[in-house]
Amino acid sequence: MDLARDALASEAGIGLGTIGEHLAVEATADRVVTHLFECTDPAYAGWHWAVTVTRAPRSKLVTVDETVLLPGPDALLAPPWVPWQDRLRPGDVGIGDLLPASADDERLVPLVVLEGDDAVTDWFAPRTDAENAEAGPQEPSELPAPGRSRVLSGYGRDDTAERWYESDHGPRTPLSRAAPANCVSCGFFVPLSGGLGRLFGACGNAFAPDDGRVVSADHGCGAHSEAAGTGSAVQAAAPVIDEFGYDLVDLPGVSVEETDFEPLSRDTYPESTPEG
Structure with missing residues (x-):
């Protein structure tokens, strides 16, 4: 352990001020172990020093293999690298930007592919001699733009x-x-x-x-x-009027609570007869 600590201070040139406590020792192979030390540098919180030492067979001399600063479980790390073509999103291409499709873009096939699922008709390709003879001369507005080399697959x-x-x-x-x-x-x-x-x-x-x-x-x-012809007209629903219920309200000089009401019956209001 002392050899590993001294190697950090001398070979790495970091000084003992950034080397903290000894954290652990890990055996990585036969006669090869790695000592882990705490890194006290405020810029590398959560990182640790790793010093790998080894010994040759039948030798008592221990030598330093490598020293490296490694992130620990709580270390602050940069996000994983994502290639630029995988970071692009619709709308990222602005004025003056160029975004050529790669040669192996699976969305495109050469125009010569004219069979199977990739069969296409290039409406913007120049006419053949036979097509020109059948259709007659083209107007200036009908002249095609330069033909495409690739089309959608x-x-x-x-x-x-x-x-x-x-x-x-x-x-x-x-x-x-x-x-x-x-x-x-x-x-x-x-x-x-x-x-x-x-x-x-x-x-x-x-x-x-x-x-x-x-x-x-x-x-x-x-x-x-x-x-207007296909839409269905929205018809307003007819209002619902309750013709059987009633509400009792106070009138000037008449209180509903102080008034006795007699129940309505057929004797009180007999139904009208044809005779009157």
């Missing part, structure tokens, strides 16, 4: 559909439940193309809360184009 489309469907623009929101009808029957609903178009479209109603956003076909809001 089958996994990417499923992940996108699930995220959109579970968002505030899907069917499970208070706004959608109170709507008179679904978006699929609304004149402002613009369906998407491709596989996602089976369930999603864009809202084109400037007065709708989802204007310009992707919504599910079974979403809805009060700005439905046919809201």
Whole structure:
């Protein structure tokens, strides 16, 4: 133990002022033990010094293997390191920021993949010669942008559909439940193309809360184009009037508590007869 303490003071160059009491000794291998000392440095509360010593076979000479400062159970530690790509959240990309997708992003596949679950149609790819001959010359507004090298994979489309469907623009929101009808029957609903178009479209109603956003076909809001025709009219309930009960009230000079009332009977007020 003394050898370990002296090693901390001399080899580590820390001085005896930061070395506290001897805490424990642990055997880590044959003829290899580690001595633990308290660290009294205020900047490292909860940490301890660890000095590993060893002895060669058939030798009585004990040598120092290493000295290190280690955190204890109550030590203040930095949070675990998280790679930047795992720390990103939707909306973190701002003006001027670049976030290219990695080469192995499972949400994307090369455009040449045209079979199986990843079959796609690139609506923005240039026309082939046969398509140009059939469709005729393109207007300037129809000329496509440079073709894409990658498109959504089958996994990417499923992940996108699930995220959109579970968002505030899907069917499970208070706004959608109170709507008179679904978006699929609304004149402002613009369906998407491709596989996602089976369930999603864009809202084109400037007065709708989802204007310009992707919504599910079974979403809805009060700005439905046919809201007047599809909504159920709310009818006011007829008032209920109690025609049999009565209340006794005080009148000027007449007190209800001081008045004797006779019970009503058929003898007092006989029913009227046809004869009068």
